[in-house]
Amino acid sequence: MAGSGEVISVATGGYSGHVGAHYWGLQEAEFSQNSEICSDVLFRRGVTLQGAETYTPRLISLDLKGSVRSLRDEGYLYEERGARHSTPAWTGSVSVHSQEARQGEAAAQGGDHDGDSLAHPSGGTGTPLTTEMSSWLWSDVLQTKLHPKSLCLVSSPGGDGLESFSQGEAVFKAQLEELEDRLHFFSEECDYLQGFQLLCDLHNGFSGVGARTAELLHDEYPGRGILSFGTCPAPSGDRDPCTAVYQLVNCVLALGPLCSQSSFFCPLSVSSSLGRRPGASAAFPQLLYNAALPYHSSAVLALALNTLTAPYRMSSSGFSMLHFAEALTFGGRKMLAATCSVPFPLAPAWSLPDALLPHMTSAPWRSVSPCQHPSTVFSQSVVLRGIPETRQTSSLPAGTRLPSSLHACESGSQVLQHYLSSLYSRALSTTHLLGAPCALGSTFPQFFSRFVTKDGFTMEQPQSEAPVVGHIPVMGALQASSALHQTLRVLCQEVSASDVRRWMNFSTAAVEQDDFREAVDTVRSLAHCYREGEESDDSD
Structure with missing residues (x-):
């Protein structure tokens, strides 16, 4: 294959x-x-x-x-013919009454x-x-x-x-x-x-x-x-x-x-x-989604997952899952954080350098993992989808003064690598750039703002009517970052402040106190892998 x-x-x-x-x-x-x-x-x-x-x-x-x-x-694919639509046993007269299904009922019937x-x-x-x-x-x-x-x-x-x-x-x-x-x-x-x-x-x-x-x-x-x-x-x-x-x-x-x-x-x-304690939900500039609605929030996570897993699913890639993971998890950092830009902000006439130029001090993505913005990234895999080859480099006429060093790069991969090295100079970054955008299926929510066109481009002015968006450019990253230190440390602190023994299901379901303490110690040890320098850890 x-x-x-x-x-x-x-x-x-x-x-x-x-x-x-x-x-x-x-x-x-x-x-x-x-x-x-x-x-x-x-x-x-x-x-x-x-x-x-x-x-x-x-x-x-x-x-x-x-x-x-x-x-x-x-399922229904492999059943015997006629098993699903069998002839009813009733032989008497039948009357049919119908009415239009409500939205939720139509979904369930689907x-x-x-x-x-x-x-x-x-x-x-x-x-x-x-x-x-x-x-x-x-x-x-x-x-x-x-x-x-x-x-x-x-x-x-x-x-x-x-x-x-x-x-x-x-x-x-x-x-x-x-x-x-x-x-x-x-x-x-x-x-x-x-x-x-x-x-x-x-x-x-x-x-x-x-x-x-x-x-x-x-x-x-x-x-x-x-x-x-x-x-x-x-x-x-x-x-x-x-x-x-x-x-x-x-x-x-x-x-x-x-x-x-x-x-x-x-x-x-x-x-x-x-x-x-519930944390703030990720805010995406061009998404009008309800974070508390599983139908919406899971769609955002699915877009991220679809983008982040692309490297080992590519037709031309010799990049296996194992190699993919090994490039990210050195130093015992086997827990990663995910970020995503949905949609990646690309105007209809922009090239990739044009799109990245407004984000030279902070990447356009938002976290889709329960952690804050990292101060240090140790390693990362970045995937950008939806940038055709003709738009991956600058198209400015010869002799034009270049707006940035990004516009001098000769390939899309160079543009992306140069951009990441300017933001994360100490990180080991691997990149994948795909020309085709993420296609959205018929059941994907249309929760995009009026600034997003049907082709996923981001406009400066809102459209009079919101179109049905068929595909969008997406940028995502898997990162081993210092933000995970705080996430794991807070978990340990909250456990220490909670009386877990009050909740009976854990005691009656054979969770021993020693096993639970060992689990907390494991999380605390994992948190140490993401510390920056000699940073102290109050949870010790």
Whole structure:
């Protein structure tokens, strides 16, 4: 196959499912529009019982039973002919009554995944937010057809959802044989398996499922890349103290194994905090999104993930997942932070040097990891999508006085490297520049401001009507930075200030105090890797 080899994706939890639903929609939107990305890296070919060819993600997604509405765990692609639309047993007269479905009902009915596109309101272009949107599940957004081995629905030990890390561990133990079977199914058909993408919820019990899954992959598939991303929604304003403590402890317990057993681990959230106190949400200049709405926030994270994972999915790349991770994680820094510019500010007539010139003192991206702006970046991988080759260098006429040294560069790669070296002179930076923008699928929210054109360009003046944006340029970076020191240190401080023993599920679910102290010490040790010079650490 083209590219560096196949990748198997694993998702655990509802919010990871939200991010994944958008992520797969973005992949499918690129099938016919982007030859730079090799879709065979993430997708597999198959044949149904009726002889029809299929093209489905190499995916295993775990979620709770009852959490995916009309999406069946075995799917529809490979069932017997007529099984889905069987003849009803009733032979009497039938009367039909119909009425127009409401927005939320139409979304739920879309869970059958026949390929019909959904037009979801977003609130970003004048359409008001609807009450149904807040109750949408990831299966309401997903339009990608899944293989019968992909969806794995599990039962909660307590019957009321997964609150704690240890409950997630219990679910993993109960599902271990099934998970191993599905991993073997997808891995054994690969020509060359380069590794795994693991997406897991951090804030609930699926953190335990994700941590143990990382350990399983590390033990069963040595020498393969394991890139783990922990997802966490922005907390709502009415979050109760018990939920906040659960999130804090779940994060602390998961960080150690996710970092140690993965090639790298990156938390993804539009919130600036993983702790009990909710942090400010990331503000993007041209996005009118509701950070508390999973449909919106997960779309932002999916765009970032789609951009950040491009290097090992490129058709011409010999850059494997393992090499990708090794270039970022020296010095024991296996936890990374993600940033993204959505959309990258590019005017219709600008070249890349023109677009970067206003940002010579501060990069145009915003953090999509729970941390603040870093003062030091140790290493980073930067991907910029949506800059055609003809616009990657300056097009000023010969003899024109150049506005900056960027305009003197002879290639787009030189422009990007020169820009990054001026901002992060001490960082080891790898760059990838793609000409094609990120194509947006039919279920992606239209939450862009009126300054963004249908082609994703940013105008100086707002348009009279907001167009439907079909694709946008995006810039993203994975960074090992000093900002993670503060993030991890605050987690340790909040744990020290909280009486975790008050919350019974952790004591009854076999979390020993010694094990928890060891987890806190692991997080504290990890924080030390990101200190600048002789910076003191108040959490010691």
